[in-house]
Amino acid sequence: MNSETTGKAIETTSKASETTGKAIVCKDLSKQFGDFIAVDKISFEVNSGEIYGFLGANGAGKTTAMRMLCGLSYPTGGEATVAGFNVYKQQESIKKNIGYMSQKFSLYENLSIKENIEFYGGVYGLTDQQLQQKGDELIARLGLEKEAKKMVGGLPLGWKQKLAFSVAIIHQPKIVFLDEPTGGVDPVTRRQFWDLIYEASDKGITVFVTTHYMDEAEYCNRISIMVDGRIDALDTPANLKKQYSARTMNEVFYALARGAKRAAD
Amino acid sequence: MVTLEKISKTYDKGKVKAVTDVSLSVEKGELFGLIGPDGAGKSTIFRILTTLLLPDTGKATVAGLDTVKDFRKIRGCVGYMPGRFSLYQDLTVEENLNFFASLFGTTVTENYALIKDIYQQIEPFKTRRAGKLSGGMKQKLALCCALVHRPEVLFLDEPTTGVDAVSRKEFWDMLQRLKAQGITILVSTPYMDEADLCQRIALIQDGKILSIDTPQNIVKAYPGDLYAVKSGSLHKILLDIRQYPGTLSCFAFGEYLHVAFKPASPSAAGPPASSEPAGLKKYLEDKGHKEVEIKKITPGIEDNFIRMMGDKTDRYEQ
Amino acid sequence: MKQFLVFVRKEFYHVFRDRRTLLILFGLPIVQILLFGFALTTEIKNAKIVVVDYARDVASQQIITRIAASSYFSIGQSAMTYEEMYKSFREGKVKCALVFPANFNNDLLHSNKAQVQIIADASDPNTARTLTNYLTAIIGSYQDQLNATVTIPYRILPETRMLYNPEMNGSMNFIPGVIALVLMIVCTTLTSVSIVKEKEMGTMEVLLVSPFKPLYVILSKAVPYLALSLINFIIILLMGVFLLHVPIRGNIFLLFAESTLFIISCLSFGLLISGLTNSQQTAMLVSMMGMMLPTILFTGFLFPLENMPVPLQVIANIIPSKWYYSIVKAIMLKGLGFAYVWKETLILIGMTAILLTISLKRFKIRLQ
Numbered sequence: 001m002n003s004e005t006t007g008k009a010i011e012t013t014s015k016a017s018e019t020t021g022k023a024i025v026c027k028d029l030s031k032q033f034g035d036f037i038a039v040d041k042i043s044f045e046v047n048s049g050e051i052y053g054f055l056g057a058n059g060a061g062k063t064t065a066m067r068m069l070c071g072l073s074y075p076t077g078g079e080a081t082v083a084g085f086n087v088y089k090q091q092e093s094i095k096k097n098i099g100y101m102s103q104k105f106s107l108y109e110n111l112s113i114k115e116n117i118e119f120y121g122g123v124y125g126l127t128d129q130q131l132q133q134k135g136d137e138l139i140a141r142l143g144l145e146k147e148a149k150k151m152v153g154g155l156p157l158g159w160k161q162k163l164a165f166s167v168a169i170i171h172q173p174k175i176v177f178l179d180e181p182t183g184g185v186d187p188v189t190r191r192q193f194w195d196l197i198y199e200a201s202d203k204g205i206t207v208f209v210t211t212h213y214m215d216e217a218e219y220c221n222r223i224s225i226m227v228d229g230r231i232d233a234l235d236t237p238a239n240l241k242k243q244y245s246a247r248t249m250n251e252v253f254y255a256l257a258r259g260a261k262r263a264a265d
Numbered sequence: 266m267v268t269l270e271k272i273s274k275t276y277d278k279g280k281v282k283a284v285t286d287v288s289l290s291v292e293k294g295e296l297f298g299l300i301g302p303d304g305a306g307k308s309t310i311f312r313i314l315t316t317l318l319l320p321d322t323g324k325a326t327v328a329g330l331d332t333v334k335d336f337r338k339i340r341g342c343v344g345y346m347p348g349r350f351s352l353y354q355d356l357t358v359e360e361n362l363n364f365f366a367s368l369f370g371t372t373v374t375e376n377y378a379l380i381k382d383i384y385q386q387i388e389p390f391k392t393r394r395a396g397k398l399s400g401g402m403k404q405k406l407a408l409c410c411a412l413v414h415r416p417e418v419l420f421l422d423e424p425t426t427g428v429d430a431v432s433r434k435e436f437w438d439m440l441q442r443l444k445a446q447g448i449t450i451l452v453s454t455p456y457m458d459e460a461d462l463c464q465r466i467a468l469i470q471d472g473k474i475l476s477i478d479t480p481q482n483i484v485k486a487y488p489g490d491l492y493a494v495k496s497g498s499l500h501k502i503l504l505d506i507r508q509y510p511g512t513l514s515c516f517a518f519g520e521y522l523h524v525a526f527k528p529a530s531p532s533a534a535g536p537p538a539s540s541e542p543a544g545l546k547k548y549l550e551d552k553g554h555k556e557v558e559i560k561k562i563t564p565g566i567e568d569n570f571i572r573m574m575g576d577k578t579d580r581y582e583q
Numbered sequence: 584m585k586q587f588l589v590f591v592r593k594e595f596y597h598v599f600r601d602r603r604t605l606l607i608l609f610g611l612p613i614v615q616i617l618l619f620g621f622a623l624t625t626e627i628k629n630a631k632i633v634v635v636d637y638a639r640d641v642a643s644q645q646i647i648t649r650i651a652a653s654s655y656f657s658i659g660q661s662a663m664t665y666e667e668m669y670k671s672f673r674e675g676k677v678k679c680a681l682v683f684p685a686n687f688n689n690d691l692l693h694s695n696k697a698q699v700q701i702i703a704d705a706s707d708p709n710t711a712r713t714l715t716n717y718l719t720a721i722i723g724s725y726q727d728q729l730n731a732t733v734t735i736p737y738r739i740l741p742e743t744r745m746l747y748n749p750e751m752n753g754s755m756n757f758i759p760g761v762i763a764l765v766l767m768i769v770c771t772t773l774t775s776v777s778i779v780k781e782k783e784m785g786t787m788e789v790l791l792v793s794p795f796k797p798l799y800v801i802l803s804k805a806v807p808y809l810a811l812s813l814i815n816f817i818i819i820l821l822m823g824v825f826l827l828h829v830p831i832r833g834n835i836f837l838l839f840a841e842s843t844l845f846i847i848s849c850l851s852f853g854l855l856i857s858g859l860t861n862s863q864q865t866a867m868l869v870s871m872m873g874m875m876l877p878t879i880l881f882t883g884f885l886f887p888l889e890n891m892p893v894p895l896q897v898i899a900n901i902i903p904s905k906w907y908y909s910i911v912k913a914i915m916l917k918g919l920g921f922a923y924v925w926k927e928t929l930i931l932i933g934m935t936a937i938l939l940t941i942s943l944k945r946f947k948i949r950l951q
Contacts, residue, residue: 057429058400110600111593122589143580157304159581184303184426184455186470187571191516192579198500218519219499237520248519250430250458257431315792317950336948341794351785368793410789 023048023175023206024069028078031064038064040229041078048174051197051207053217056226057257062210063179065226069208070177071095083174096125099168099205102179106164109153113144116152117167124171131170138166158189162196169200176200178209182216194219214249223249225256232256266449267291267314267418272323274309283309284472287323291451291465296444298463299453300566306472307453308348311422314451315345328417341369344416346407348423354396358387358406361395362413369414379446380409383439401432408439412448419443419450426455437462457567468570475573480566487564487572489528492542493521496554505552511541516571523568524559618880621892628890629657630714632679635668638687642697646725650681655717672704672746673919675909678889679703679714691729696738705745706916707756710887715743747916754827759911760884762819763904766842767849767878770812772870774853777804779866788950797946801939805850812846832918841914841924844931845907851938852903858945882908906930
C-alpha cells in the first residue's frame with residue numbers, strides 16, 4: 001500500500017440519510033505512516049446520545065484514530081462520518097460540531113476561568129448573550145462563582161479537568177471527544193467527572209471517551225477495545241464479560257492485551 | 266529502614282502546601298506502597314527521602330542516616346526511579362546499564378543475579394536506543410538501572426503510570442520477587458488496585474496521610490457494611506439512590522454502586538436501621554427499576570480512600 | 584471576524600502576563616539603540632599617534648602642533664627613536680606614526696620639496712586608511728598654508744608604509760575576529776545546552792541520587808566539546824590561510840595553546856549559563872542571541888574599541904573574546920611571541936578559573 005495517500009481517491013456519496021441517528025460511522029478506517037499501520041481498518045458506529053468507551057493500550061492506535069475522527073488528520077484509507085460530516089471533505093464542519101478535551105491540555109493556565117470561557121465560547125461561535133448565559137450556568141454548576149476571576153493555573157487538577165470538560169461542551173456540540181480525561185485524579189473527583197458526563201449525555205450529547213480505568217468502561221453504554229491498530233472487541237460491557245468469562249472489565253482487557261504484539265516491542 | 270517524622274514541605278513561598286505533617290516508617294525488607302492521586306504529595310515525599318529536597322520542618326532518615334546531614338552516604342546506597350524513567354534516550358539499553366553500574370562503582374556482572382529476571386526480558390533489545398523502547402521496556406530498564414548496584418532501599422515513584430496493563434502486572438510480579446531477595450521497596454502509585462499488592466500502604470491525599478496500615482487492616486476498619494447495588498440503568502439508579510433518605514454514601518464502581526447506609530440512631534455511630542437494605546430495594550422497585558440486585562460486599566481500598574477523603578461536594582470549596 | 588478578535592484578545596492576555604516577552608519587547612530595542620548609537624561609530628577620535636622627529640625644526644614643529652590641535656589625534660610622544668616606535672606598534676599601543684627626516688625644513692626651503700613618512704598599523708586596514716587620510720589631509724592643509732603666499736609651490740610628499748599588512752588585506756583583521764566570534768558562540772552554546780538537557784530530560788534527578796561528583800559532571804561535559812572545537816578552529820584557520828591568504832607569522836604552537844585556553848574559557852561560560860537556566864530553549868537563546876551582540880560589538884574587530892565611550896570600553900574588558908582577539912592578532916599578524924601576550928593570557932586564565940569556580944559553586948546538588 002502506498003504511504004500517505006489522501007482520501008481523495010475514495011468517493012463518498014452522500015450518506016447523510018443513512019447516518020441520521022448515528023453520531024459516528026466508521027468503515028475500514030485506516031491510517032498508515034510509511035510502513036507502519038497505526039490504525040488498521042477499524043469499523044464501528046456510535047449512536048446519538050450514547051456514551052461510547054474507546055479503549056486500548058498505549059500505542060494501540062487510539063489517539064491516532066481519535067485525531068482522524070476530530071478532523072485533525074486525514075485517514076489513509078476507509079471512510080468515516082462524524083455528526084453526519086465526512087472526515088475527508090468536511091473537516092471544518094466537524095470541528096464546529098464537536099467538543100474536545102484531553103488530559104494533556106485543557107485550558108490556558110495563565111488566563112482566568114472567565115477569560116477561558118469567553119475565549120472558547122467565542123471560538124465555538126457563541127453569541128455574546130449565549131456566552132454570558134452559558135458561562136454563568138457553567139460556573140454556577142461547579143460552584144466556582146468566587147473563583148471566576150482567578151487563574152486556571154491555580155486550581156487543583158481535578159477542578160481543571162471538570163472545568164475543561166464543561167467548557168468543551170459549552171456550545172452544546174453533537175459529540176464530545178474526551179482523551180483520558182480522568183488520569184491521575186482522586187477517586188471522588190473522578191466520579192464527579194462522570195456525573196458531569198452523565199448530565200451531558202442526558203442533554204443529548206454523544207460522549208466518545210477513552211480511559212485507562214477499567215471500571216469507567218462499565219459506565220459506558222458500549223465499548224470497543226483496540227489492539228495493534230485493530231478493534232478486537234466491540235459490545236456492551238456486560239456482553240464482553242460474558243464472552244470472555246470475566247468478572248470485571250479488567251480481566252477482559254487483560255485477556256485481549258496479552259496477545260498484543262506492539263506492547264512487547 | 267526509612268522514617269519520616271512530621272515532615273512538611275511547601276512551595277512558592279508557602280502558597281502551595283505539598284506535604285503537611287507526614288510521619289511514617291518502613292521496615293527492612295518491606296514492600297511499602299504510597300497510594301494517592303496526582304498532587305497528593307507522593308513525589309515530594311520521595312524527593313525528600315532521596316535527599317533531593319530539603320523539608321521545611323521535620324526529620325527523615327534512610328538506613329539510619331539523616332537525609333539532610335548524611336545525604337551523600339544515602340545517595341550512595343539507594344536506588345531511585347523517578348516518574349519519567351530517567352534514562353539516556355540516545356544511549357542503548359546496554360550502555361545505559363553499564364553507565365549506571367560504573368556510576369556506583371560496580372559492574373553489571375557483579376550484581377547480575379539480582380537483575381537477571383528483569384534484564385532477560387529486554388536483553389533481545391540490548392543494542393536498541395532507550396528512546397525507541399516501548400513504555401513497558403523503559404520501565405524494566407529503569408528498574409535494572411536502579412538495582413544494578415544492589416541498593417539497600419529502592420524508591421520507585423509512580424513506576425506503573427502510563428504503562429500498559431500487561432506490563433503493569435509483570436512489574437508487580439518482579440517487585441514481589443525482589444522483595445523476596447530482601448530489598449526494602451517503597452512504591453508510589455495512583456492506582457488503588459495496586460494497593461493490595463503491597464505489604465503495607467499509606468493512603469495520602471492533598472499532602473496529608475489518611476491512613477497507614479496493611480491493606481487487609483484498612484479494609485477491616487471500614488465502619489459498618491457496604492453493599493453493591495445493580496440494576497438495569499446505572500445512571501438513573503445512581504440518582505435515585507442518592508435521593509433515598511437512608512443513603513449515607515453512594516459511589517459508582519463499574520457496573521455496581523457501592524452504597525453505605527446511615528446509622529439508625531441519630532448519633533453518628535451504630536448500625537443502620539435493620540430495614541436496610543431491603544428498604545432501598547423496595548424504594549428502587551417502586552421507582553420502576555427492574556431486577557434490582559443488592560448484595561453485601563467487602564470494602565476495598567478505594568472504598569476506604571473515598572470514605573477517608575471526607576465529604577466532598579461537587580461545588581468548589583477552598 | 585469575531586472569532587479572529589477572540590484570538591487576538593487571548594494573545595494580548597498571554598503577552599502581558601509573560602514577563603519575559605515584555606522584556607524582549609521593550610527592553611531589547613532600548614538597549615540596542617543605546618549600544619548602537621554610541622558604539623557604532625567609524626569616526627575616529629583621539630587616535631594615539633607617535634612622532635619620530637629627527638628634524639626638530641620649525642616646519643616639523645608646526646605640523647606637530649596642527650596634529651595636536653586636531654581632535655582626531657592625541658600625540659603619545661613626539662620625540663621617539665625608530666626603535667621605540669616599532670616597539671609601540673608591536674605592543675599595540677599606537678596605531679599610527681609620523682616620521683620627519685633630519686633636514687625637513689631645509690629640504691623644503693632649498694628644494695621646495697620634502698618627504699615625511701607615515702607608518703600605520705594595517706592589521707586593521709580600515710582604521711589605518713582613515714588615519715593615513717587624516718594625516719595626509721593635515722599635512723596637505725599645512726602645505727596649502729605655505730603655498731598661499733608664494734609663486735613656486737612647496738611640496739611635502741608623504742610616503743606611506745602599512746605595517747603588518749602591506750596588501751591591505753581586509754581579511755587580516757576579520758579572520759581573527761571571526762575565529763573569536765565563532766568559537767565564543769559555538770562553544771558557549773554547546774555546553775550551556777548540555778547540562779540543561781539533563782535537567783529537562785530528568786536524568787539529572789537520577790544522577791544526583793548517586794555517588795557522583797559535580798566536578799566530573801561539569802568537566803565531562805566540556806571535554807568532548809573541547810576536542811571538537813579545536814578541530815573547528817583548525818578548519819577555520821586553514822580556510823583563512825589558504826582561501827583568504829591570512830598569514831601565520833608567529834609561533835603556531837603558541838597560537839594553538841592560546842586558542843585552547845580561549846575555548847576552555849568559552850566552555851566555562853557555557854557551563855555557567857547552564858547552571859542559571861532551566862530549559863534548553865532559554866539556554867540556547869541566552870548563549871546564541873545573548874552572546875552574539877556583545878561579542879560582535881566588544882571584540883573589536885568590527886568596531887574599534889578605542890572609538891567607544893569609556894564605560895563601554897570597560898564593559899569590553901569582561902568579554903573574553905576581546906583578549907583573545909588581541910592575542911591572535913599579535914601572534915598571527917605581527918609574529919610576536921609570548922612576551923607580548925602574557926598579560927592577555929593571564930587575564931584569560933583568570934577569567935576561566937573564576938567562571939569554572941562559579942559554575943561549580945552554583946551546581947545545584949538538590950532539586951530546589
